[in-house]
Amino acid sequence: MKKINFLEKIIKKDLELGFPIKKLLFRFPPEPNGYLHIGHAKSIYLNFKLAKKYKTSVILRFDDTNPIEEEKKFIDSIKIDICWLGFKCKKETYASNYFYKLYYFAKHIIKNGKAYVDDQKKKKIQEQRKNTFEYGIDSPYRNRSIKENIFLFKKMKNGYFYDGDCVLRAKIDMKSPNMNLRDPIMYRIIKKKLHYRTNNKWCIYPTYDWTHGQSDYIENISHSLCSFEFENHKPLYNWYLNNIKKKKLIPKQYEFSRLNLNYNILSKRKLQILVKKNIVNGWDDPRMPTISGLRRRGYTPESINNFIKNIGISKRINNIDISLLEFSIRKHLNKISSRVMVVFNPILIIIENYPSDKVEWLNSENNPEDIKKTYRKIPFSKYLYIENNDFMEKIKKNFFRLSLGKEVRLKNAYILKAHNVYRNLDGNIKSIYCTYDKNSLSKTGTSSKRKIKSTLHWVSKKFFIKIRINIYKNIFIEKNPDILKNNNFINFINNDSFKTKIAYAEPALRTATIKNKFQFQRIGYFCLDKKSNNKNLLFNKTINIK
RNA sequence: AGACUCGUUGUGUAAUGGUAGCACAGCAGAUUUUGGUUCUGUUAGUUGGGGUUCAAAUCCCUACGGGUCUGCCA
The missing domain is CATH 1.10.1160.10 (Glutamyl-trna Synthetase; Domain 2)
Structure with a gap:
């Protein structure tokens, strides 16, 4: 039986309750303020797999509502990454495409007496909002007339004010235990940096909360899946949607846990x-x-x-x-992956019974896991390098590799036996004198009956590349x-x-x-x-x- | 302190009132021309307390523990 996660269960239930399957639609909404990380891969995979399961699609929507943070280069990287992961979006949209529609929705909310322009500074608004165990207090501008609010909001849009002079706020509840509902900001003025797409067309920018649900609504998203930090925003998400005209499908937000990876930061x-x-x-x-x-x-x-x-x-x-x-x-x-031999900490092997001018190009299998076998040639000669730690002078328990008097297999080559070591003046081993069994070449079967416990990788001194x-x-x-x-x-x-x-x-790596x-x-x-x-x-x- | 939310082996994740399963990690063995791979076996879990029920990880109550929230970020 296939595992099904809680979001799939929610969708399954929606369908059972009569939600038309053809109206299922998902979205992936990154902000173009950085590169995608593996946490995003979780969200991407989730949305695309759901879309595939229900034969629908995913809209890639760039959530570009804050020109201060966002850049074109991030858009490009995000698209490359999604494509590389193997997913294809139905279409690519931008929250900034909806700035005019959002402006229109905002006016609608003002006209219903549910939003107001607040002339206070950021700090003052924050003070009035208080904290989670104290009621917030109303802004003195909270009860401006609808007419005045419309007038001021237009002035905001037309550039009469400077950054931070005033904001548009939703009129919800300054006493709500949910801080997001204490008259959240819908629009702020940003003139100090131009938007990378809309340039100087707008100087007021909608906030995330005001933008996201409405964008979902405009795009006919059915299930808006986000991570858990937006959970406390859901009542606001729903409040906004309930306060704009609703002629059609209202999207629903569901939250799942973001990915945390040990020894990493995913933000x-x-x-x-x-x-x-x-x-x-x-x-x-x-x-x-x-x-x-x-x-x-x-x-x-x-x-x-x-x-x-x-x-x-x-x-x-x-x-x-x-x-x-x-x-x-x-x-x-x-x-x-192709198997190759690379020696990290070399120690020299001298094969005493191998002619010094001889070179054999031995056949070597590229990948034993591959059904269709392919091979390459590797050079074998009298002087070789193996890993330093594949040799131990004296035989030790649980050490199966090369030591004096013991045999090992050289991968794709011969069986080797160590006899002596040559030391530097400082006492460190410089090279190991060995002999090889000429009848033991790999795959020839001649000496294959012999029980050799260990196989070592190696490179030829004459042919290796750095x-x-x-x-x-x-x-x-x-x-x-x-x-x-x-x-x-x-x-x-x-x-x-x-x-x-x-x-x-080995030289094959050159290519x-x-x-x-x-x-x-x-x-x-x-x-x-x-x-x-x-x-x-x-x-x-x-x-x-x- | 409040609102919302989540507690299943070491880590993730299934089981929606009826045999607590799977993957990773760990351990043991077999195979192996990679101390890899593969195969087999194995250790280990429902946060505590109460209740409902023939039967509770699952429903109810309660305690405890974790998380989010006091941006004009998303």
């Missing part, structure tokens, strides 16, 4: 602080939980969508462990960086979250492209960074192998 505003303070290198820094950051890190759309699917939708506070995300990406990358690798760790050292509130998450920055390293890779995903065998998953070039190959570590 555009907070992520912006990381960008502005240069704690990270831009919105697409591979440490960022942004869609663009995850993409650059090597995450696939499939892995992100699968992760979102697995965590589900509910109304309770959730703290998702990062291991769930990691599981998703490993699962997908295991299926699709690559640079970016290695990332969690950007925060605290599981819940928001624990102290007040933007103190900065205190928990992990100063050790980024490292770069040189490694020795890597940005679309390829690699498994550096026994180490992890990696992909080419956008800053890589032919001379300096640069890789990002996506995730270590388990």
Whole structure:
């Protein structure tokens, strides 16, 4: 039986009660003030999957009501990210398309005596609003005549006032326990920055609360799904809708819990602080939980969508462990990535019974998970590098790799036996003298009966290429960086979250492209960074192998 | 302090009055030319107290705990 979340249940019930299925319509309403992050992926996935299930669609609506914060570049990035995640919107709209309609609705509300122009300063209004355990007090301008309000609202719109001089307020209830209903602001004057779309056409801008429900109404959205912080806004959402003309479908708002990811912060505003303070290198820094950051890190759309699917939708506070995300990406990358051999901390192997001028180009399988087998050639020679920590001089319990007198398999090559080590003057091991069994080549079957417990990756000293690798760790050292509130998450920055390293890779990596995903065998998953070039190959570590 | 809201193994999420299940993580074993993958097994849960009922995670009461709200942000 398929799991069905509480929102699907609500919709199912609506349909059972007679709501026409053809009128189902959803929306995704980002504000273009930053890049999308994995929390948005949850909302995107939810809406698009519902739309798909009921054969309807999703409108992408840019909630662009605050010119101070918003920019065109964010619009572009948001569209790219949604597309990359694999979703297609029915159409793309803008709240700013509805500024005139909203103005008309506002006049309607004023005419019904339900809104007024308040000449007080911001601070005064805030004082009068009081707090959650004290009644607010009415503004002295609350009972202006309708005629005067209409007159003043027009003057506001026509630019007679300056930023902060006055606002339009809904006349609801200054004593409401819900602060959102204590005469909320509907319009404010913003002249200090022009809107990136409407330019200087408007100097009054509708607030989120005033805009959102009406935009849903205009677009015939049936179910307006948002995260829990808007829960206390729902009575206001409904109040506004009840106070505009209603000839048609009234949208309904439902809330679900936003995504919280351990060791991460999922708030555009907070992520912006990381960008502005240069704690990270831009919105697409591979440490960022942004869609663009995850993409650059090597995450696939499939892995992100699968992760979102697995965590589900509910109304309770959730703290998702990062291991769930990691599981998703490993699962997908295991299926699709090409296996290659890269040595991170090299130690030299000298094969005493292998001719010094001989080179064998050995066949090597690209991906054992792939049904259609493909192969590449890797060079084998007398001098090789293996990982430093794959060798231990003395045999130790639970250590299956190379030690003196013991045999290991070299991946795709021969069985190797270590005999001696050569030390530097400082006592560190410089190289390991070994012999190989020439009848033990991989897949030839000759020595395959022999029980070899361990298989090592390696590169040829003569043919390896140097690559640079970016290695990332969690950007925060605290599981819940928001624990102290007040933007103190900065205190928990992990100063050790980024490292770069040189490694020795098999020559096949020279032809890597940005679309390829690699498994550096026994180490992890990696992909080419956008800053890589032919001379300096640069890789990002996506995730270590388990 | 109030209004609204949410409490199910370590983490998520199902079960809408009838066997508390699934995924991740953990642990154990098997397989393996990646200490990966795969497969098998396994540990662990209904916040407490009362009530209704043949039967309660589910309904009622109550206590406790978490979250949101005092922007002219969204």
